[in-house]
Amino acid sequence: MVMTVRNLAVARGGVTVLQGLDLALSAGQALTLRGPNGSGKTTLLRTLAGLQPAAAGEIDLNPETVAYAAHADGLKSTLTVAENLAFWSAIYGGPSIDRAIAAMDLAKLTRRRAGELSAGQKRRLGLARLLVTGRPLWLLDEPTVSLDVASVALFAGVVRDHLAQGGAAIIATHVDLGLPEATILDLDPFRTRILARDGFDEAFA
């Protein structure tokens, strides 16, 4: 089991957004998180990544196995594509950047500055970072934003390879990645319901 979560509740800005969440993920599995805006997908991923504490429940997860990809790619615009990737590879003590560059089709861009890339190219570079972390569990927050159809397919292939090599992924997305093997988890049933009105009235009675 790569990760087990029991009765998890997560909070954003002091408000509990999700509760009663039980999850289990083993090697080779992918989980797609679905839910409307504000349903707590990002908060859940940030909690799993260890950036914020859980409001309740248990997370059984080795933080050394997690690679987190947020909305923002964390790119330095004055560094080149290769320099950006090499930095993260050095931080993670990960594999060389050549495979990541080939996998995300960045070979022609290695000497360009990240600031000169298009939005989709930046995203591809941000996702290529996952490959140089060498970590098994990917937590992906809207990975396909600003990617074109071909790049989405390319990325789906990268995720599939990662799963085939014993990795795992949790993906928050609205777009169909074309990963039929991924389990879909709808977050709607776990959303915290707004308290009944009576509870508030009592306080002012």
Next chain:
Amino acid sequence: MRALLLRDLRLAFRSGGGFGLGLAFFLILAILVPLGVGAEGTTLGRIAPGILWVGALLACILSLDRIFALDHEDGSLDLLATSPLPMEGAVAVKALAHWLVTGLPLTLLAPGLGVLLNLAPAGYPWLVLSLLLGTPTLSMVGAFGAALTVGLRRGGLLLSLLVLPLYVPTLIFGAEVVRRGAEGMALATPLALLAAISLGAAALLPFAAAAALRVNLR
């Protein structure tokens, strides 16, 4: 750790990196003060230690908010926090990078500006030594302040207000070392205190700053 240091240095020296901003400020201050105070040598020589130390301190403050704010904006701070690099180490390395880009050049430039301010010849070695011992504190305390204010918009003002009181001991002892040095007096006590503050800051503040960052990233 080394990769982070090299990245920060590289970013500082590339276009828009902010290297030279503090130095330019220091230079301008040291040129303007003699013009404002008047070219009377004894007065200038007497205020030179204080002016040089105040200038170095303010020059340091100019670039403090960049230590974490840029990384926070582009999301790399979140990614660094989830990386194998311990947060304490990242903070220490970023403070070191700030010192290498600001404090060290200021220290090297200071003797040249001492000439403009008519600093007594005996004061020069002590000026360099006191800045060398004192400016790391400025960067480390600054990194702590930057960690506290990282999520705030326009946090620069609050940051200056937070760190200025913490800079006061360093300023007092630093300027005192140079003044006593210039006048040929004993200076072991302020020098030892200056070094002690630096060592204390380097030992304790990475932990405090890392804790502040973790809270701010939630």
